[in-house]
Amino acid sequence: RLFPGAAQDLAGLKVIVSAGPTREYLDPVRFISNPSSGKMGFAVAEEARDRGAQVTLVTGPVNLPDLQGVRVVRIETALELRDAVLEAAQDAAVVVMTAAVADYRAAERSGEKQAKVAGDVTVHLTPNPDILAELGQHKGDRVLVGFAMETHAGVERAALKAQRKNADFILLNYPTREGTAFGGDDNEVTLVRPDGSHEAWPRLSKREVARRLLDEAAQHLAAGTR
Ligand code: CTP
Numbered sequence: 001r002l003f004p005g006a007a008q009d010l011a012g013l014k015v016i017v018s019a020g021p022t023r024e025y026l027d028p029v030r031f032i033s034n035p036s037s038g039k040m041g042f043a044v045a046e047e048a049r050d051r052g053a054q055v056t057l058v059t060g061p062v063n064l065p066d067l068q069g070v071r072v073v074r075i076e077t078a079l080e081l082r083d084a085v086l087e088a089a090q091d092a093a094v095v096v097m098t099a100a101v102a103d104y105r106a107a108e109r110s111g112e113k114q115a116k117v118a119g120d121v122t123v124h125l126t127p128n129p130d131i132l133a134e135l136g137q138h139k140g141d142r143v144l145v146g147f148a149m150e151t152h153a154g155v156e157r158a159a160l161k162a163q164r165k166n167a168d169f170i171l172l173n174y175p176t177r178e179g180t181a182f183g184g185d186d187n188e189v190t191l192v193r194p195d196g197s198h199e200a201w202p203r204l205s206k207r208e209v210a211r212r213l214l215d216e217a218a219q220h221l222a223a224g225t226r
């Protein structure tokens with residue numbers, strides 16, 4: 001036991017966490033991405049590890065070091081994230097998708113750097129697979145947790161997302177709250193279940209959000225057949 005002080009309520013269970021942004025390359029030197037820091041996912045991975053879980057953290061490019069006692073898999077694209085998460089999730093008890101997966105990638109990724117041309121250019125984007133929804137299609141007795149950032153009608157949209165993806169719950173946040181979400185050390189989230197029931201949590205450290213998230217996941221595990 002690496003962390004004998006913590007409650008070991010996840011002992012022996014596999015927990016998969018995705019974190020950070022993805023990069024969708026247009027050519028070898030240009031990509032579409034987003035400012036996800038990865039901090040929320042790393043906090044979930046640390047908390048799960050300290051509670052005894054066997055943790056795999058699949059992360060896009062972030063400025064965070066590997067975590068002791070966690071298997072860290074570094075990927076770049078949504079397709080790589082998908083392969084790594086689906087592989088790791090096979091015998092997992094809990095999957096937490098904090099990754100800010102790019103919704104689209106270039107329909108054709110050029111092998112050579114594209115020189116500029118005179119005038120406008122059009123980029124053809126094609127949708128990436130929805131990893132959480134794929135996990136939900138073969139849910140088994142895994143607990144599936146998503147994150148969603150919304151600018152309006154958050155609870156309603158998050159509940160619909162949880163339904164559509166067959167997730168047990170989604171943590172909803174808003175990009176406008178200062179010091180939270182992208183890059184900050186705190187987060188202010190609302191837990192939203194597929195039936196629309198929800199709980200607004202106060203502004204908390206990402207580690208405390210991780211603790212409450214795993215408390216909720218552990219309740220779902222206890223209610224299931226595991
Ligand atoms: N997600 C995923 N694969 C994708 C997109 C999203 O697994 N291709 C996961 C995210 O990691 C997150 C949850 O789904 O846990 C919700 O992400 P969000 O972007 O809010 O959902 P979308 O279905 O992409 O909806 P939107 O059109 O609002 O972007």
Ligand code: CA
Pocket residue numbers: 101102103
């Ligand atoms: Ca999206």
